[in-house]
Amino acid sequence: MESQTFDHGEDGKFSSLEYILDESCSRKSGSICLSRHPRRHPESLFLVLVLDWTLFLLLRFHLSSPSAILTRSDYQLLHLFTLSCFANLPVPLSARHETKMVQFSLTSALALASSLFAASTLAAKSNGCGSVNATLTTGVRQINVNGLQRQYTLKLPDGYDGKTPMKLVFAWHWRFSRMEDVVTGVSIQPWYGLESRAKGSAIFVAPDGINKEWPNDGGRDVAFADAMIKELESGLCIDTDQLFSTGFSYGASMTFALACARPKVFRAVSIIGGGQVSGCEGGTDPVNFLQFHGTEDTVFPMDKGLELKDRFVKNNGCQAKDITMPTNPGQSTRTDFTCTKKKLSFVAYVGGHVGAPLGEQNPLAPDTTWDFFTKST
Structure with missing residues (x-):
């Protein structure tokens, strides 16, 4: 040999x-x-x-x-x-x-x-990566969902090449507002301050609600989210493991509904001043969960906000922990839970029902949300 x-x-x-x-x-x-x-x-x-x-x-x-x-x-x-x-x-x-x-x-x-x-x-990678048929561009898109004509605003980052998988972030508007308010930034930073922090690494979507709200009757708004995801993943290069959702008020409630119904689709969610008014179909599986709530919120009082957190304390296998409430103007507290499945953090701030906690230009919600999204696994 x-x-x-x-x-x-x-x-x-x-x-x-x-x-x-x-x-x-x-x-x-x-x-x-x-x-x-x-x-x-x-x-x-x-x-x-x-x-x-x-x-x-x-x-x-x-x-x-x-x-x-x-x-x-x-x-x-x-x-x-x-x-x-x-x-x-x-x-x-x-x-x-x-x-x-x-x-x-x-x-x-x-x-x-x-x-x-x-x-x-x-x-x-989504099917749209490198596809010669990928024709989606920045702008308003129309889509038919179960016989209903829906629309959303799509924002591609500068330098998007159609080959590099991108994060996908859904930004839901609040009640009596429109998708344009999220895009341009009405009482909030544009795209809840996340687009500037993404630095070209994410595609952003601002859906438009029927009658300027998200009741999710019969799951119609979750179906809207499903249809958008299907269209976007077939027409754009998206990292299908990095889908995120955020919103304020009714938009936060819609994000909560997605956390309940689509926990395996979204890697993480960020809820700002939300309550359970868009339903919670399913609602037993874990998802990385970040929540902001004002101590002086009169639309969804603090106890209503804590109910959302409590559900995912259970779902995420977290140890129970009391929330330390801030007391002085301009203050906030963050409580990070010890969990066995997915992460959970709750941020309480001194203030009312606002989409930009501690002020429109305050970096609290944008910085905390983007850091939470990018570190979620």
Whole structure:
């Protein structure tokens, strides 16, 4: 049998592994076969196990991606190669794989697995990524939802290329207002202050409510959200794992309804001065949940706001904790809960029913919301 050495380190910490060309196996299979030399070291075995588990994860999560670099047979071949290192098993290599594998060391295998694992995160790409039929642009969109004509404003970031998956943020207006008030910023910063903080990393949507409100009768407004998501994901390049929702008052209530009904669609929600007036279909699954509520809110008094929080304390597997209420003008307190499933934070501020807690230009809600969104998993 002919042997070949594969370097496995530069400083002697991991000595070279020696592989043997198994002529008997080669004659039987008509392929090139490699076996690991009986000499081995614990450190090398550890690397083999790390590689094999990495390949297992890639098989599970990466092969479903339209951007997968290798085929299933390629991964199976790499798996056999690691088993050879572990158990002295000969690995048959077809002529197709000869060039690919004869010079294949464990170090290069780990490097390849690492790069493929990073690429596997692209599995969250929407169907609109790179599509030649993607024609959606910034502006007002019309959409028919179960026989009702609905509309929303779409805002693409500068430099949008249609290939890089973007976050998708829904910003719902309050009662007796329109989507334009969210876009231009009426008593709030435009897009609740989030668009400027996204720095080109997100697509923004401002839906328009029927009769300027979100009663969600029969789930019609949740269906509206579903229809928008379907249209946007097919026509734009969106990271489908990074959908977010926020709103004030009725818009906060609509966001709460989505937290209840679509917790697996939205990664995180931010609720500003909301109550349960848009329903809560489902409402038993966890979602990353951030809430702001004023101590002097007379539309949804504090106890009504706490009811929303309490539901997701339970859903998110959080330990019960009292909310510390601020007392002086300009003050706010944040209570972060210890949870086993998803995150939950409650921000109480001194003030009434407003979409911009502590003032229109105050960064409390925008900064806290964007930080919460980007750190949610």
